[in-house]
Each structure stands twice: as structure tokens, then as C-alpha cells.
Amino acid sequence: MATKKSGKKSAKKSTKKAAGRASKKRGSAKLAGPGRGGFSPAAIRALIATFRKFKLSPDILIDGTPVPDIIRGSFTATSAGGVSSGLAALFKLRDARYRPIRLFPDGIPVPDIYRVEFDARFRR
Numbered sequence: 001m002a003t004k005k006s007g008k009k010s011a012k013k014s015t016k017k018a019a020g021r022a023s024k025k026r027g028s029a030k031l032a033g034p035g036r037g038g039f040s041p042a043a044i045r046a047l048i049a050t051f052r053k054f055k056l057s058p059d060i061l062i063d064g065t066p067v068p069d070i071i072r073g074s075f076t077a078t079s080a081g082g083v084s085s086g087l088a089a090l091f092k093l094r095d096a097r098y099r100p101i102r103l104f105p106d107g108i109p110v111p112d113i114y115r116v117e118f119d120a121r122f123r124r
Helices: 006-023 027-031 041-053 080-091
Strands: 057-063 070-077 096-098 102-106 113-122
Touching: 041 057, 041 070, 041 080, 070 080, 080 096, 080 113
Parallel strands: none
Antiparallel strands: 057 070, 070 113, 096 113, 102 113
């Protein structure tokens, strides 16, 4: 009677194949490779930190898989100084191209709330 001894060998082969597959870059990893561009996570964190520091209320949508390349949204400020600090933080994003930035002052006769809408795209 013949016994099956190939079970152990095939298990070793399958682990070698799995290890080989894990080391290869897949499609999204290739797209996120060097030279592909996109906003860095550190730049996005710095933008959010600036918004929080000046107590601006951000409403941001970040698009782009696997590399974020579009940041759009709005923020609300209670003073003109808050608007300028928020815009300064936006303009610190490297290689960004902006669609028209819109500023909406709310309040009659004196504006007390400013809403700023923006759309920043990574320049390829």
C-alpha cells in the first residue's frame, strides 16, 4: 500500500509561493511608487493642525487612491485673521494648483463669519 508523503512537500512549496507573492509590488503599490506625486501625509497633517490651531472649522474631502492628489472643501473663520492664516496654510502645500478660491462673508452690516471654499489639485 502506498502512503502519501507529498503533503509536507506541497505545504513547503505553497509557503514559498506565498512569500514570493508578498514581496512583489501590486498595482496600487506601483502607482504609489517614487516619482508618482501626490500630497504627502505630513503636508495634510500640517494643514489640519493649522486649521485646529486657529480654531477654524474645516470640512475637507481628500481624493486619490492610493496617493491623495485632490483636497477640496471649506473652512469657516470668525475673523479676517483666521481667513488669512487658513489661506497661508493652504498655499504651503507644495505643487498644488488651485481652482478659484471663494470667500463668502456672512453678516449684515458687519461680516462676523467668513466661509472659504477651495479646491487644490496636485500638479503633475
